Amino acid sequence: MISLRRRHHLLLLRLAFGCGGERRRFAFPESTAAAMDGGGMGDVYGEDRATEDQLITPWAVSVASGYTLLRDPRHNKGTAFTEKERDVHYLRGLLPPAILSQELQEKRLMHTLRQYQVPLQRYMALMDLQERNEKLFYKLLIDHVEELLPVVYTPTVGEACQKYGSIFRRPQGLFISLNDKGKILEILKNWPERNIQVIVVTDGERILGLGDLGCQGMGIPVGKLSLYTALGGVRPSACLPITIDVGTNNEELLKDEFYIGLRQKRTTGQEYAELIDEFMNAVKQNYGEKVLVQFEDFGNHNAFELLAKYRQTHLAFNDDIQGTASVVLAGLISGLRAVGGSLAEQKFLFLGAGEAGTGIAELIALEMSKQTKAPVEETRKKIWLVDSKGLIVSSRLESLQHFKKPWAHEHEPVKTLLDAVKAIKPTVLIGSSGMGKTFTQEVVETMASLNEVLSLSLSHTRAHTEANMTFFDVSLCIQKPIIFALSNPTSQSECTAEEAYTWSQGRAIFASGSPFDPVNYDGKTYVPGQANNAYIFPGFGLGLIMSGAIRVDDDMLLAASEALAAQATPENFKKGMIFPPFSNIRKISAHIAANVAAKAYELGLASRLPRPNNLVKYAESCMYSPAYRNYR
Numbered sequence: 001m002i003s004l005r006r007r008h009h010l011l012l013l014r015l016a017f018g019c020g021g022e023r024r025r026f027a028f029p030e031s032t033a034a035a036m037d038g039g040g041m042g043d044v045y046g047e048d049r050a051t052e053d054q055l056i057t058p059w060a061v062s063v064a065s066g067y068t069l070l071r072d073p074r075h076n077k078g079t080a081f082t083e084k085e086r087d088v089h090y091l092r093g094l095l096p097p098a099i100l101s102q103e104l105q106e107k108r109l110m111h112t113l114r115q116y117q118v119p120l121q122r123y124m125a126l127m128d129l130q131e132r133n134e135k136l137f138y139k140l141l142i143d144h145v146e147e148l149l150p151v152v153y154t155p156t157v158g159e160a161c162q163k164y165g166s167i168f169r170r171p172q173g174l175f176i177s178l179n180d181k182g183k184i185l186e187i188l189k190n191w192p193e194r195n196i197q198v199i200v201v202t203d204g205e206r207i208l209g210l211g212d213l214g215c216q217g218m219g220i221p222v223g224k225l226s227l228y229t230a231l232g233g234v235r236p237s238a239c240l241p242i243t244i245d246v247g248t249n250n251e252e253l254l255k256d257e258f259y260i261g262l263r264q265k266r267t268t269g270q271e272y273a274e275l276i277d278e279f280m281n282a283v284k285q286n287y288g289e290k291v292l293v294q295f296e297d298f299g300n301h302n303a304f305e306l307l308a309k310y311r312q313t314h315l316a317f318n319d320d321i322q323g324t325a326s327v328v329l330a331g332l333i334s335g336l337r338a339v340g341g342s343l344a345e346q347k348f349l350f351l352g353a354g355e356a357g358t359g360i361a362e363l364i365a366l367e368m369s370k371q372t373k374a375p376v377e378e379t380r381k382k383i384w385l386v387d388s389k390g391l392i393v394s395s396r397l398e399s400l401q402h403f404k405k406p407w408a409h410e411h412e413p414v415k416t417l418l419d420a421v422k423a424i425k426p427t428v429l430i431g432s433s434g435m436g437k438t439f440t441q442e443v444v445e446t447m448a449s450l451n452e453v454l455s456l457s458l459s460h461t462r463a464h465t466e467a468n469m470t471f472f473d474v475s476l477c478i479q480k481p482i483i484f485a486l487s488n489p490t491s492q493s494e495c496t497a498e499e500a501y502t503w504s505q506g507r508a509i510f511a512s513g514s515p516f517d518p519v520n521y522d523g524k525t526y527v528p529g530q531a532n533n534a535y536i537f538p539g540f541g542l543g544l545i546m547s548g549a550i551r552v553d554d555d556m557l558l559a560a561s562e563a564l565a566a567q568a569t570p571e572n573f574k575k576g577m578i579f580p581p582f583s584n585i586r587k588i589s590a591h592i593a594a595n596v597a598a599k600a601y602e603l604g605l606a607s608r609l610p611r612p613n614n615l616v617k618y619a620e621s622c623m624y625s626p627a628y629r630n631y632r
């Protein structure tokens, strides 16, 4: 990590923690350190895991001093260095005299951020902070998650990717391009950190609902990984963002003089497959079996193929297929808890049959099958999908891409979404097509009028007979249309929260992929949920890491959905919220992580033994704290 030329600048700094106790110095060679079970998530020196009220002693770490220390984002505290630290570490004169607490620095930065009217300016200011003072960046993000999520994540990160070429300052993450064929392992070795636990990788072909942004998709892995740390507590040094540049078919970018990627059309077929294969092998060779590889924003075709292939050999997870599915299922479970009825009693219609659409559909079918014991081939029949050519029906089977085929049910052809809504009469409408404004007033009004009856249903599946009399389960529910507009960023949302509530006269249970402000309708305030995979992947990844999982199983996705749904309270429901607020996300993530880890142990896929007794507590104890350390 530190070049030989700079060695003479280095001092061994001891980081001491506020609780006193014995302090000794330990310096383990890297190999010994990696082999030790340091608890938590391999944070052997307690470097990132420590909190002020935890006695982490003794330990030591090599850090540059003086001017170089101020430019090391992992250790820099800026004006928060104490008098003593300034003396001991050659910082005198390099800082203005005032000494600020981390809280005061945080207050000042939030004040500055709020002065910027343009979201992209806030994004750039936050990225600068991340490059300057990592702990302060994460403190801001953790303490102001609801305010800052839309800046470092959807929608602003989408705009940042579109303009990445012009706002580019310092590279973040690793760029691997077609030109690097045969050298990917070497490139991984250029990254300064060895102990990587999560990689988020994109090839930039389908960035949110914005399409092919080529190499500029890097904003997405960077943003997702900052959420891994802030929301899931995975330490920043264990996170690695990667963009694989195989060209772009975005003509505008190819013509843009500031474009930062390869200036060529996307490669496909064997050349593409070989590059990805070299990458996946190099990852395993360099970081071992337990590194999590999260695929993000690949084009549909590649996304399904890569997941099917690499989930067999790697700890691989596709956030758009699996993470989105898990969060939506959680929203449905808690939404149905709020309005009554079971999953199997619903009829689903999707606009969009890509990664998110078919991924969600499959997970719902799986959960219905578990609940009712009906085979998944049967439960799939309750789910209908519309793509750009209309309703997916059996007469289209021949020409359908393989991931759409399970959804081709018997029905006459239907061309438009509105006609599909009228024909299928769904209780749940889910948009995942990446196309904005497609849930028109007529579509939402039709959903509302189809779902206004008081429904009474007798369940034969749960009937039982006693004393010659048959008892049926009776469920009574006031139907409310469930409408999820999942496409990101906000510009691609199928409808706005205001439209959903207004056009359904306040009856819709609504959630969206990108955030919307609360809506006032007819004297009542409705708080829309954000059905975004950000609820799931940080806790899901933490659960995999802390159990040392070696593969991802679909049952872990169900476990994550159940944990998230269980965190929504009746108070949330009263406001129309089917998800718990993001302000509780660390607690939510700990519960998700615990459920996922429990499933990994149950399935025999966990390698970190023995299993901790209290997995929620263990997850919490593994989480990164952004509090400053004291240097002695």
Ligand SMILES: O=C([O-])CC(=O)C(=O)O
Binding pocket: 153, 154, 207, 208, 209, 297, 319, 320, 487, 488, 513, 532, 533, 534
């Ligand atoms: O990034 C997000 O906000 C959700 C997501 O994965 C996508 O839209 O591709």
Ligand SMILES: [Mg+2]
Binding pocket: 208, 296, 297, 319, 320
């Ligand atoms: Mg995505």
